[in-house]
Amino acid sequence: MSFGRVLGHERVKEILARGLASGRLPPAVLLAGPEGIGKRTLALALGRALLCERGGDDACGACSACHRIDRATEGLPELREQASARPDDAAALNLRLHPDLVLAEPWRLTREGTARAKPEIKIDQVRNLVREIQARPFEAKARLFVIDDAHLMNEEASNALLKSLEEPPPTSHLVLVSSAPQNLLPTIRSRCQVLRMAPLPSGLLEAHLRDSRGLSAEEARLRVAMAGGSLGVALAFESDSYRKLRAQALEMLVRPVAGLVALEAAEQLAELEDLPLALVALRSLLRDVAALRAGAGRGQLLNMDLADELAPVARGPIGERAAALAERTGVSLQALRGNANRLLAADLLVEAFRTAR
Numbered sequence: 514m515s516f517g518r519v520l521g522h523e524r525v526k527e528i529l530a531r532g533l534a535s536g537r538l539p540p541a542v543l544l545a546g547p548e549g550i551g552k553r554t555l556a557l558a559l560g561r562a563l564l565c566e567r568g569g570d571d572a573c574g575a576c577s578a579c580h581r582i583d584r585a586t587e588g589l590p591e592l593r594e595q596a597s598a599r600p601d602d603a604a605a606l607n608l609r610l611h612p613d614l615v616l617a618e619p620w621r622l623t624r625e626g627t628a629r630a631k632p633e634i635k636i637d638q639v640r641n642l643v644r645e646i647q648a649r650p651f652e653a654k655a656r657l658f659v660i661d662d663a664h665l666m667n668e669e670a671s672n673a674l675l676k677s678l679e680e681p682p683p684t685s686h687l688v689l690v691s692s693a694p695q696n697l698l699p700t701i702r703s704r705c706q707v708l709r710m711a712p713l714p715s716g717l718l719e720a721h722l723r724d725s726r727g728l729s730a731e732e733a734r735l736r737v738a739m740a741g742g743s744l745g746v747a748l749a750f751e752s753d754s755y756r757k758l759r760a761q762a763l764e765m766l767v768r769p770v771a772g773l774v775a776l777e778a779a780e781q782l783a784e785l786e787d788l789p790l791a792l793v794a795l796r797s798l799l800r801d802v803a804a805l806r807a808g809a810g811r812g813q814l815l816n817m818d819l820a821d822e823l824a825p826v827a828r829g830p831i832g833e834r835a836a837a838l839a840e841r842t843g844v845s846l847q848a849l850r851g852n853a854n855r856l857l858a859a860d861l862l863v864e865a866f867r868t869a870r
């Protein structure tokens with residue numbers, strides 16, 4: 514993935530390309546912005562450009578370093594699976610796309626091999642990174658370390674990292690990626706050059722879905738309306754995990770919610786791993802229910818495959834308030850993206866459904 518193939522973010526790409534060309538890439542960069550807009554993709558593109566044997570302001574795509582990183586990026590799911598089998602091995606948990614390009618991500622693993630409730634970047638992972646940052650490049654002229662969801666380092670891990678940020682060797686570069694930069698230690702933030710990345714413009718996303726992903730103009734438009742400027746969300750509509758979340762959201766529309774059950778429903782909702790994506794699914798269903806209520810045909814639905822389930826909902830009490838509930842869902846989604854308390858956001862939403870009956 515060269516800069517040219519990362520969608521949007523022209524200003525940030527230009528800043529990074531200039532740093533590469535002049536040999537003055539900052540030692541630590543923080544890419545901050547909402548989820549799903551391409552922050553990690555850009556961080557890895559920067560690593561590829563930095564390690565490329567040709568040098569210059571972008572990767573050549575043809576040298577052995579570029580090929581190696583491309584293969585490793587495609588193989589990330591397998592790398593993750595191999596790493597998860599060794600939860601004790603911090604060096605393995607930091608994923609190696611090239612001897613000089615390392616990606617650290619949060620894990621849900623415990624030493625016992627069972628899943629934790631919350632993902633985190635482990636202190637051992639950071640200690641391993643700190644050691645690696647001090648080392649000379651193995652093969653390339655420089656090394657790049659990416660920490661994804663850097664706000665999921667706890668205080669101990671953050672403090673361990675801080676020391677490397679003070680005086681990294683000139684051949685080591687660090688890129689922190691975060692959708693919640695306000696949760697990073699201020700001392701970490703202040704040692705990074707902060708580059709803010711905005712949601713992708715609707716026009717750009719729509720054109721990309723149409724021209725590069727082969728979607729119809731209508732489907733591209735509908736998806737972009739739900740995606741909140743995130744390519745990740747716009748593409749997630751096809752994923753299995755999205756379909757699962759959508760089935761759970763459909764339950765909320767079909768099953769009555771009352772009394773204690775409402776509290777339970779809110780708790781269940783808040784515990785969903787990807788609550789924002791669940792809300793995107795719920796909002797897309799409500800949008801379709803409102804459209805059906807207003808007399809739209811199947812062809813105009815985002816969830817065409819669920820038309821049979823959604824039609825009776827549209828005729829019922831939810832149908833009457835679907836447009837308002839879709840808006841309410843959008844407000845909860847915005848609040849969550851701004852890092853509001855999950856249970857509170859879920860609770861407000863369930864309450865909105867309860868009063869709808």
Ligand SMILES: [Zn+2]
Pocket residue numbers: 565566567572573574575576577578579
């Ligand atoms: Zn190259």
